[in-house]
Amino acid sequence: MKVTLKYFGVIAESAGKSEEVLELEQGLSLRELKDQQIKTYQIQDAGSVQIAVNQNLNNEVELKEGDEVAFLPPFAGG
Template sequence: MLITIKYFGMLVETTNLNQESISLEVDDCTLESIEKKILSKYPTLTNITYNIAVNQKIVSKNYPIKNGDELAFLPPFAGG
């Protein structure tokens, strides 16, 4: 299974990447399991507040991840 991870804002500075592709051998994945994998790769992300969107939608941690999905790690946004 191949998924794309995109990083925005301060998350780009932390990972030094705008995006990366990750190949997974397991077809039964959730957003939470992918997040744990990313946090083990970039432990400094644990100190940053962020949301994760899957295919441009904010979803729950138990959301199933499928081949070709795009995950976006999004920093908090402010506005008015």
């Protein structure tokens, strides 16, 4: 299944891009996807990273073809 990933803040910097489309194994869970990307891009403080699926944060859903998954770090500048 094809899934679009969007990265924000420092995660986009770690990834070197703000968006990519991945071909994922059918049945891959959201948690597995998160762990995989955190490892791939060596994202720090993974516990604070929030995930949104199709613009809904903290949504424990099954991934499906065409989903958009956003990786959101907290930041506090002002």
